[in-house]
Each structure stands twice: as C-alpha cells, then as structure tokens.
Amino acid sequence: MAQRTVIALLSGGLDSATAAALAMEEGDRVIGLSFDYGQRHQRELEAAAAVADHLGLAEHHCIRVNLAAWGGSALTDATIDVPTDGVQEGVIPPTYVPGRNTVFIAIGLSLAEARQAQRLVLGVNAVDYSGYPDCRPDYLEAFQTLANLASKAGRENQGTQLWAPLVAWSKTRIVEEALRLNVPIKTTWSCYSGGESPCGVCDSCRIRDAALREAGRPDLCSSR
Numbered sequence: 220m221a222q223r224t225v226i227a228l229l230s231g232g233l234d235s236a237t238a239a240a241l242a243m244e245e246g247d248r249v250i251g252l253s254f255d256y257g258q259r260h261q262r263e264l265e266a267a268a269a270v271a272d273h274l275g276l277a278e279h280h281c282i283r284v285n286l287a288a289w290g291g292s293a294l295t296d297a298t299i300d301v302p303t304d305g306v307q308e309g310v311i312p313p314t315y316v317p318g319r320n321t322v323f324i325a326i327g328l329s330l331a332e333a334r335q336a337q338r339l340v341l342g343v344n345a346v347d348y349s350g351y352p353d354c355r356p357d358y359l360e361a362f363q364t365l366a367n368l369a370s371k372a373g374r375e376n377q378g379t380q381l382w383a384p385l386v387a388w389s390k391t392r393i394v395e396e397a398l399r400l401n402v403p404i405k406t407t408w409s410c411y412s413g414g415e416s417p418c419g420v421c422d423s424c425r426i427r428d429a430a431l432r433e434a435g436r437p438d439l440c441s442s443r
Contacts, residue, residue: 224248225382226331227340228323229279231266232409233402233427234385235342236274237393240400241384242340243274250334251279252327256319257287257295260413269406280330284322292316294411301411303420311350312422314411320353324362324381331379332372341383344393359383390430404431404439417441 227239229251242249253267264281271279290296293313302312320343327339343354352358363381367373385393397404409427410417417424419441428440 222246222248224334224336225338225340226250226252226327226336228327229253229267229271231263231270231407233397233404233407234344234393236270236402236407237397237400238340238342238385239274240402244400249276251276252330253281254323255281255283257285259294262413263408266406266408270403273403273406282326286316286319301421305425306422314422315351328366328379332370336379338382339379341381342385343383344385344388346387346389356386390426391433394430394434
C-alpha cells in the first residue's frame with residue numbers, strides 16, 4: 220500500500236505538534252504548513268520550525284498571510300491587551316482572530332489538493348479551549364462540506380479529509396499523548412505573549428499549565 224500523504228497545520232503549539240505526531244505514528248508522509256499572519260511575536264514560528272525538524276517532517280512551509288493589516292484581535296493588534304484574568308465561560312475572548320482558521324484551512328486544502336494529500340491534520344480542540352467558534356465540531360463539519368464542493372478532487376470523490384484527532388480530548392489527555400509520542404513539549408510555544416519564557420497568565424498558558432500539572436509534569440509548566 221502506498222504511503223499516505225497528509226498536510227499538518229503547525230502553529231508551534233502543543234496541540235498541533237501532537238496532531239502531527241499522531242499522523243507520523245500512523246505512518247503518514249507529513250508536510251507541515253505554518254503561517255506568519257502578523258501575530259504579536261515570532262516565537263511560535265521558531266517553535267514550529269523546531270518541531271518540524273524534531274518530528275522529521277517531509278517538508279515544512281511557512282506562508283505569509285498578513286491578518287494584522289486589519290487587526291481585530293489581541294494577537295494581531297498591539298493596542299488590544301492580551302487578557303490575563305483567566306477564561307470566562309461563554310465569552311469569546313479578544314484573542315480570537317477573525318477568520319484565522321478559515322483562511323488557514325483554505326490554504327491548507329489548496330496545498331493538499333496540489334500534493335494529492337488525503338488528509339489535512341488540524342490540532343483544534345473544542346473542550347479545554349477559549350471558546351473560539353472555529354475550533355468546534357460543527358464548524359469542521361461545515362468546512363468539510365465546503366471542501367468537498369470547492370475542489371476538483373472533492374467533486375471526483377477524492378477530496379482531502381479534515382482530520383482533527385484532538386477535537387474532543389481534554390487538554391490533559393493531549394499532554395499525555397504528547398508525552399507518549401515524545402513530542403518536544405519544552406520546544407513548543409503556546410503563550411500568547413512573546414519574550415524569553417511563557418507569561419504564565421494568559422488563557423493559553425493557564426490551560427496548558429493546568430494540564431501539565433494534572434499529567435504529573437509540573438516541571439514543564441511556565442516559570443510563573
């Protein structure tokens with residue numbers, strides 16, 4: 220049987236690294252795709268390159284898509300503060316980037332069709348997350364329908380399938396799988412802020428640190 224080719228969206232964070240590692244475990248030929256979208260810092264892109272190298276991905280591409288041109292998010296607009304008070308249930312926080320996953324998945328599907336990749340691997344998670352609308356199962360289901368209709372391969376019933384293995388997992392389970400798969404957790408970067416070390420107080424750091432402690436690895440938590 221021919222080796223399956225897949226495209227993995229690689230942000231540099233723990234979730235996308237774990238999803239890519241799961242694809243590698245399945246024996247897939249994994250092509251990584253990262254985005255310089257005008258985010259606050261380059262640390263996550265440096266992490267994505269390091270993760271791609273560690274996992275031994277077949278290729279790794281970084282595409283410039285300047286979503287900061289119009290801002291609208293604490294991650295793309297320096298005038299909007301990154302919240303540090305913790306996740307508020309039922310509230311979509313200002314770290315939500317308008318249309319980000321829609322843009323990323325669309326470009327990922329373009330690369331996938333060009334390379335005849337059978338899957339687009341996504342690290343999105345709808346359980347321990349910040350309430351983003353583009354990390355939910357109904358969003359992924361709707362996008363799969365669009366993908367099937369919007370491509371030549373899809374119309375020929377050979378379209379790329381969106382694969383989000385972590386979507387229903389707790390953050391603790393993601394950490395446990397990352398440990399099992401030898402994902403370089405220390406190398407990944409989840410913090411919304413830049414700097415030499417994670418801030419420890421943004422939503423992403425709080426969720427990640429809580430899961431690391433629950434998984435018995437407080438040594439991998441942020442320094443705060």
